[in-house]
Amino acid sequence: MNTRTAFRTVAVAEAISWALLMSAMFCKYVTESEPFGLREGGVPVAGMTHGVVFLAYVGMCLVARRSFGWSHKTTLVALAASIPPFFTYVFEVVADRKGLLAQADAPVSSR
Template identity: 45%
Template structure:
């Protein structure tokens, strides 16, 4: 099991992409082979993993110190099939999946300072 924010994000991003591919295959089964149950099952699985991906983005963006633009890009990547894998690799290449030591407060730390 992953032990870091980046590891958890990577796991959820890859699972969401796999579920997208499974849903596309299920759609072929439904419309090509008259098997509507496939979409019922994969639709539920994909819906749960899509929700988990969006929640993972919202959870990790502050500790990983993502900018708001990176958070939006991560969210947009959840829409096209398999784009979460692209985003995960893009973020990993730029070091966005590792916690950076900094004296600057995280996003939620900044929000608390406003009060």
């Protein structure tokens, strides 16, 4: 797997994990239901999943910075995109269009 594919995969997964967490929180706090019989509405599971994927995204931002030669500004924007829901996907689309993910053959473990 190359860096571009790994970054894009993790960025989309981070956005999906946001959706899962927000859905679980909606069920718990708004509908006060327990979907699928999950206590706490699945918030602990969705929260842990989102946390793990969030950390993977931060790590992939650092790998992408090194692989693609991102500036400090681009790296900070990529990292900041992880805070609002779904912005990792937006950043990934914009970065791809601007050619910031252009080195399709950069291996994930390159130094």
